[in-house]
Amino acid sequence: MTYATVMVSLALDQPNEARLRVAGELAERFEAAIVGVAAAQFVPPLYFTDGTEAQAQIDAGEASVKRRLADLEAQFRAAMKNRGGHAEWRSAMDFPARFALAQARCADIVVSGGQSPAFSDAFSLASPKDLVMQAGRPLLVVPDRASWLDLRNVLVAWKDTPEARRAVADALPMLRKARDVTIVEIPELRDDRSAVMAGVTDVAAWLGRHGVTATARVSEAAENETPAKQLEKVAGDVGAGLIVAGAYGHSRFRELILGGVTQYLVTQTARSVLLSH
Incomplete structure (x- = not known):
């Protein structure tokens, strides 16, 4: 048994550097492909209006989410640039956990950050607690301050x-x-x-x-x-x-x-x- 494909789940408004380092290192150790995934949904404000103004707010909110997902893609590709091997990016306007769980079918192991709040934002974060329960794959939870995967x-x-x-x-x-x-x-x-x-x-x-x-x-x-x-x-x-x-x-x-x-x-x-x- 080995890991042929490593998947790393990135999150908006969370540090992603540690999980990217560890996922990239894991892929190198096992000569595995690596897949980066991220998703988010726009949340309309509580004071939501209607008509043309409402549509303008929705359009602006969704455009902002798409830009932030593009930033995550750039961060992923920069982190994997010198790693070698196959690197692939997948993202969507979707609930993060639902999207990550669907993509986990392509991977042998999923890498995520830890320390999620007790009531995490389901619109921008795939909680490790949800991933481990439903992915059907092992989950490697990486603390934000981890600098490498220490297997000593x-x-x-x-x-x-x-x-x-x-x-x-x-x-x-x-x-x-x-x-x-x-x-x-x-x-x-x-x-x-x-x-x-x-x-x-x-x-x-x-x-x-x-x-x-x-x-x-x-x-x-x-x-x-x-x-x-x-x-x-x-x-x-x-x-x-x-x-x-x-x-x-x-x-x-x-x-x-x-x-x-x-x-x-x-x-x-x-x-x-x-x-x-």
Whole structure:
């Protein structure tokens, strides 16, 4: 398995430099084609009028969105100019998430920015939370301050769920290029630690048969710390540049309202995250 096509989702009114750098680097590492996508919709003002004046406002608003999409295309092409390989641009006057999700059919992996607000503007931004839930492709979330894709130390946040199993399989091309891979599970208080360790060891053995040497690790269960905080500690301990995890193993509503590991992963700013659902 490899990544033959990388897709990067750009956004209006958001920094795009980091995701462009990482997507371009990813395409180079795997000699992949790269596709840049962006979309936006004009939002009429609340004090909307009618008649000729209304049409003039609509025309002006749509023209502004088209100019900004053209600016994003120019930014994408400038970033990919010296990368080599096939680069393609796709954009539309459309809802960003809907457009990006449709285009994801052409890609092996989708690259997006993170740290989206809790109530993001669906007219100008494809939220990573929507992309990971519906794209049917792994999503690489890149913090705005990332300068490169650091694969020296990769942390696999394991939970024996379909989402986590899918994420590890989707991450195999990157894991094969990593220097050190650590698989960690953060057990709940009632979990049998020996059974948890057996599961993590199974995953390490499976990776070994795919050419990836990985260290199995089980954290201590902690009553006074959330799994997200515990995961952050482990990521710091191993110096992780990338975290691999399943997205929304619990209900998405529960995570969005109460918080959870996925919510933490798409908003933290220290390291890139590969998510699958």
